[in-house]
Amino acid sequence: MALKELQIKNARAKDRPYKLADGEGLFLFVKPNGSKLWRLKYRFMGKEKLLSFGAYPDIGISAARELRAIAKGALAKGEDPMVVRPGQDSRDGETLRSAATLWHRNRESSLDPAHAKRVWSRLERDVFPSLGDMLLQDVSPPDVLKVIRKIEDRGALDISRRAKQSIGQIYQFAIASGICSSDPTAHLRGALKPRPRVKHMAKLPLAQLPELVSKIDHYSEEGQRRSEITRAALMFVLLTWVRTKELRLAKKDEFEGLGGRSPVWRIGADRMKMGREHLVPLSRQAAKIASELIAFTDSEFVFPGTKPNQPLSENTMIYALYRLGFHSRQTVHGFRGLASTWANEQMVQTGKPAVWTRRYHADWVELQLAHSEENEVRGAYNAAEYLAPRRSMLQDWADFLLRERCSVASEKSRSVEQLTLR
Missing domain, CATH: 1.10.443.10 (Intergrase catalytic core)
Known part of the structure; x- marks a missing residue:
């Protein structure tokens, strides 16, 4: 059954996030902090995907339905609507990059400034080029592993572990914030290349x-x-x-x-x-x-x-x-x-x-x-x-x-x- 404006306005935050369905894959995602986000669930090339349209009331019910129609039109042409992402609000914390920004800001004040800068630089160099613009829900374990393998190929095994750790921490933050529900790095245990034995600098007894x-x-x-x-x-x-x-x-x-x-x-x-x-x-x-x-x-x-x-x-x-x-x-x-x-x-x-x-x-x-x-x-x-x-x-x-x-x-x-x- 289609949603009504009054129903959306009266939707109250709960301890856990919940959905209010409007039909044809469109639903309103109500988070514990009270924010209300428009999302569209659809399938493309046999894979279930999730598209974000932005937050209510910035995006009203009529606008959300219009965006759904645009997305459905793209699907009918054999195109992935995520490539265009009509109406996406870059502030809603849905992409890996935007979630990482929230995660980093949340912890930055407790870190040594130089360390905080190194962590963000690693993400910009190694993670964001491949995963930064993907929705959190769309990032799969093979996607993360592909990024890790690229770092390993240049011999930076310590950096590859730190990258995996940072991605995992971003997802844990996002899960706690109600932005997503699973962490793709949890399935990578044992998949990373082992560290070589440390060769210590020569020293006398x-x-x-x-x-x-x-x-x-x-x-x-x-x-x-x-x-x-x-x-x-x-x-x-x-x-x-x-x-x-x-x-x-x-x-x-x-x-x-x-x-x-x-x-x-x-x-x-x-x-x-x-x-x-x-x-x-x-x-x-x-x-x-x-x-x-x-x-x-x-x-x-x-x-x-x-x-x-x-x-x-x-x-x-x-x-x-x-x-x-x-x-x-x-x-x-x-x-x-x-x-x-x-x-x-x-x-x-x-x-x-x-x-x-x-x-x-x-x-x-x-x-x-x-x-x-x-x-x-x-x-x-x-x-x-x-x-x-x-x-x-x-x-x-x-x-x-x-x-x-x-x-x-x-x-x-x-x-x-x-x-x-x-």
């Missing part, structure tokens, strides 16, 4: 750390000034756990309080992999290196290269490790793994009876490494910098390295004495 520190301490190449800068760069990156690029581009004005008790290196968000500012508390040893180089060089860069006002080249430090005999044994990036292993293995006894606990909290270690917070909700609330405990941890690490260097020097001294006695 901690037992060989004394050899590394000693060789860095005695590093030399042609030109004393270049040797001093390279040696200082290797030791500084080992002391601070930063990435090679972050160290190479370090500028003098990023360092604060080098002559005080709480020196800090403030790295801007534009230089960080995760796109947010990173504060590096400096040990006494690291602050001393930074102070000496800042006074020693004329460049704006703390670790200058061979060309005027250029930073240290990308390969300077890794080639230095090669010269020291660590080819395939230790990379500069692997210094981070060495430090992380050391920090995570430090234990202390507390309480009565005695219980072994970690000396350094996992959050301190991960924050010092500038890793992202994997738990999105936890990351939104955990904005602590932990500067004081991280400073203490890095000072312990620096003192540990100093002891290792001294132990090697002492051993060499004893060896010389024994040779002399003979």
Whole structure:
């Protein structure tokens, strides 16, 4: 039976969405939030599809019926009316793109701005070109899988998983909002390519750390000034756990309080992999290196290269490790793994009876490494910098390295004495 205007006006929102049929596939979809949307259900090429005409009262009953007639006319010609979508209201949240916009706006304020931007950029690059203009109900599991496969084909397996996750979250939001009733990503479990085994950057066992520190301490190449800068760069990156690029581009004005008790290196968000500012508390040893180089060089860069006002080249430090005999044994990036292993293995006894606990909290270690917070909700609330405990941890690490260097020097001294006695 055809709907009447009064019946539409008096339709009240309920706990669940419901339909009021007008006939020939046209119906009014009443959502829990009170909005009323005109939709047309039809079949094309053997597939059931859903067309949105917009919201009532913007689209009245007469206009909705007229749009139905236009759509039926297109079907009679063998055309899919969705190609034209007469009268569609782009604000009604029916397409994947518009639903994604609502989903993103709903959560954006709780995310790190750089992370929020990355999520939306991934959707624009990988998802919207294929699925963005499709109605949510029309997106099938094979449609999503086709998008995922395209990302996998370029070797971006981590991005493919994130894309699937984002699409799934959009659908979960849409289902909760009464916009659609099913999530096509729920049927893709096991369909994605498995991640390859992670190949970690080469790093030495901690037992060989004394050899590394000693060789860095005695590093030399042609030109004393270049040797001093390279040696200082290797030791500084080992002391601070930063990435090679972050160290190479370090500028003098990023360092604060080098002559005080709480020196800090403030790295801007534009230089960080995760796109947010990173504060590096400096040990006494690291602050001393930074102070000496800042006074020693004329460049704006703390670790200058061979060309005027250029930073240290990308390969300077890794080639230095090669010269020291660590080819395939230790990379500069692997210094981070060495430090992380050391920090995570430090234990202390507390309480009565005695219980072994970690000396350094996992959050301190991960924050010092500038890793992202994997738990999105936890990351939104955990904005602590932990500067004081991280400073203490890095000072312990620096003192540990100093002891290792001294132990090697002492051993060499004893060896010389024994040779002399003979």
